[in-house]
Amino acid sequence: MNLDGIDVFVKVIQTGSFTAAAKALRMPTTTVSSKVAYLESRLGVTLIQRTTRKLQLTQAGTIFFKRCVIALEEIEAGENELSIGKTEPEGTLKISTVAELGHTILPDLIRGYLQQYPKMNIELILTPRVVDLVGEGIDLAIRYGQLKDSSLRAKKIVDVDFSLWASPEYIKKHGMPKNGRDLKKHTIIRFTAWSPTLRFSHDKEVIEVATSAKIVVDDLSTVKEFAVGGDGIGIIPSFMGKREAKHKHLVQVASGLSWGTVPLSFVYPPQRFVSLKVQSFMNWVEKNKSKVFN
Secondary structure, three states: OOOOOHHHHHHHHHHOOHHHHHHHHOOOHHHHHHHHHHHHHHHOOOOEEEOOOOEEEOHHHHHHHHHHHHHHHHHHHHHHHHHHOOOOOOEEEEEEEOHHHHOOHHHHHHHHHHHHOOOEEEEEEEOOOOOOOOOOOOOEEEEEOOOOOOOOEEEEEEEEEEEEEEOHHHHHHHOOOOOHHHHOOOEEEEEOOOOOEEEEEEOOEEEEEEOEEEEEEOOHHHHHHHHHOOOOEEEEEHHHHHHHHHOOOOEEEOOOOEOEEEEEEEEEOOOOOOOHHHHHHHHHHHHHHHHHHO
8 A cells, every 4th residue: 555645635635735735744845746646646536626726626536535534543543552652752842822921931831841851842833823733733732712613622721810910110100090990091001802891800790991092912922011111001911910020010900800811721633642742741731830820
């Protein structure tokens, strides 16, 4: 049995293009194209109809693709079963997450992990984009919020608490807000995904605050930087605020108000066996998370 080109063919369909497959497989686009062409020639059928706009599986290609996916999953499962017998993970672990985690908690966690497992390498991709884990060859993602793609698996790490923070200079100039009514008089640096009307809880009572936001940002690290710079009050993860508070760059405001929590989770492709490198990293974070989130 000749398996040459089958994994490339599957990756082309999963990613939607020869170019995307080449990027995921780290090989020239011409190589990807020639491998699929060779596979079609060897099988004696056309698997993919190529147009200028998109790729489309033929009827034969659809049948073959479904079989190939199952076969490759079985091969991967076999490799993972063998890796379970190893005492130490090795290789490269590709992790995708947002910038604020890459700028705060992850360096300490990764540094400790690599000291524990010296045969491992980490490739960290920082992006606000929800990446295609399978199509882009990502082993593991760390994401806020509920999982929308039901074809993936998620494992919650922690519920992240969000709170209000401002610089000492801002407080000195504008005063310390103590409740929702006070917040209406202040400038909020708002995260893009949040409504201008913020909902807080206080002693089981829900309070809605229509805020004034001169700056709206799609990155929580930048929200924090504006708060540190004295441009307003930022709602950021408490672990980020506490780190800045240690250096007296930020102080917590309106501590009686709770904005709420957001789950932070590992997200990874579905597979029969989770690889040793993925499992070892998730276990390491679980074991050490209290050191970085508190």
